[in-house]
Amino acid sequence: MARCADRTAQSQRRAESDTVLEMESVTSITADTPPAILLAEDDPVTRMLMTRFLKKAGYDVDAVADGAEALDKMMKRYYPILVTDWEMPGMDGVALCKAVRNIQLDGYVYALLLTARDSKEHIIAGLEAGADDYLVKPVHEPELIARLNAGRRILALEHSLRAANHRNRILSITDALTGAYNRRYLMEQLPREVERCRRYAYPLSVIMCDIDHFKRINDERGHAAGDDVLQQFVSRVQRSIRSNSDWIARYGGEEFLLVLPETEYKSGVFVAEKVRGIIRDEVFGTRMGEAQVTASFGVAATGPNGPDLALKVEGLIKAADQCLYKSKQEGRDRTHGIEIPNSLALTVSA
Ligand code: GH3
Numbered sequence: 001m002a003r004c005a006d007r008t009a010q011s012q013r014r015a016e017s018d019t020v021l022e023m024e025s026v027t028s029i030t031a032d033t034p035p036a037i038l039l040a041e042d043d044p045v046t047r048m049l050m051t052r053f054l055k056k057a058g059y060d061v062d063a064v065a066d067g068a069e070a071l072d073k074m075m076k077r078y079y080p081i082l083v084t085d086w087e088m089p090g091m092d093g094v095a096l097c098k099a100v101r102n103i104q105l106d107g108y109v110y111a112l113l114l115t116a117r118d119s120k121e122h123i124i125a126g127l128e129a130g131a132d133d134y135l136v137k138p139v140h141e142p143e144l145i146a147r148l149n150a151g152r153r154i155l156a157l158e159h160s161l162r163a164a165n166h167r168n169r170i171l172s173i174t175d176a177l178t179g180a181y182n183r184r185y186l187m188e189q190l191p192r193e194v195e196r197c198r199r200y201a202y203p204l205s206v207i208m209c210d211i212d213h214f215k216r217i218n219d220e221r222g223h224a225a226g227d228d229v230l231q232q233f234v235s236r237v238q239r240s241i242r243s244n245s246d247w248i249a250r251y252g253g254e255e256f257l258l259v260l261p262e263t264e265y266k267s268g269v270f271v272a273e274k275v276r277g278i279i280r281d282e283v284f285g286t287r288m289g290e291a292q293v294t295a296s297f298g299v300a301a302t303g304p305n306g307p308d309l310a311l312k313v314e315g316l317i318k319a320a321d322q323c324l325y326k327s328k329q330e331g332r333d334r335t336h337g338i339e340i341p342n343s344l345a346l347t348v349s350a
């Protein structure tokens with residue numbers, strides 16, 4: 001979807017958080033499927049004839065009568081191909097091409113300019129405004145199809161490049177063994193979550209969790225069985241948290257940090273206790289047999305109105321870690337937490 005001006009406040013916040021959304025795939029464009037075309041043409045007869053012709057050629061076509069309407073449509077839906085007349089009332093084709101190049105859309109737009117003018121200066125002006133190609137009117141239909149085919153090859157290339165970049169990005173932020181986010185992503189993303197919660201005055205909870213006596217599992221069943229436990233641990237946690245906002249990162253070997261935006265202290269502790277139950281209540285299957293696993297938890301949460309200016313990510317993580325340490329010291333398989341309504345006056349609660 002294009003970045004619309006009328007996006008709701010909530011989805012705006014989500015876009016800013018830029019977290020779980022990274023896992024979404026990029027819009028699919030291949031050389032085989034005809035991409036959607038937006039046709040901007042003010043002459044009703046030409047518009048109707050071209051729409052009919054393009055539809056017959058297999059394209060999904062939306063047609064509008066001027067540049068402003070075209071731009072409005074493009075803000076709401078991604079059209080990989082724009083075919084636009086040059087001369088139109090209000091925003092003309094050249095202004096439309098310029099505008100399209102200045103907004104952020106979900107993918108590249110291949111812009112084909114139709115013009116009655118064939119002087120070199122005009123053609124250069126059209127291409128410099130952002131058009132990829134031009135056709136002199138009256139349009140010769142087989143030539144239009146051939147030029148659209150050339151455009152589709154470019155779109156398919158651009159798409160595969162973007163998909164490869166997307167895959168690389170996912171690989172660079174994911175822990176290969178468990179599929180959780182890696183520490184690099186955590187240290188990149190958590191400051192943004194803190195900032196976002198501060199701006200919108202929402203609480204934020206983080207939960208540090210560590211598998212109890214994990215070394216024993218490795219020692220008794222082998223490293224590979226330990227890996228099985230780590231994988232299942234993460235998939236159990238992922239299944240039990242909100243998939244569109246909460247996320248888990250591998251902090252160290254068998255230590256993970258759960259990030260729960262818009263979650264206050266009580267709910268943070270509730271989630272930690274829920275996850276603790278999910279881990280301990282069902283044995284883990286490993287390649288070396290079943291294993292009983294427990295984990296310890298430390299919750300650190302901001303006050304209900306979000307982090308104050310003094311709160312740093314390191315402080316939040318340290319507070320969760322100290323609570324986790326307390327849980328370990330008191331015998332493991334338990335949760336301790338701290339609410340930090342004011343970073344300068346930390347109050348510990350069990
Ligand atoms: P505690 O209850 O105090 O947390 O004890 P623990 O045994 O869980 O903690 P300790 O720090 O003594 O041992 C953690 C072990 O986790 C040691 C390390 O070899 C193992 N480990 C770290 N990363 C991996 C991994 O990716 N796979 C496996 N199988 N083991 C790992």
Ligand code: MG
Pocket residue numbers: 210211212213214215254
């Ligand atoms: Mg451990």
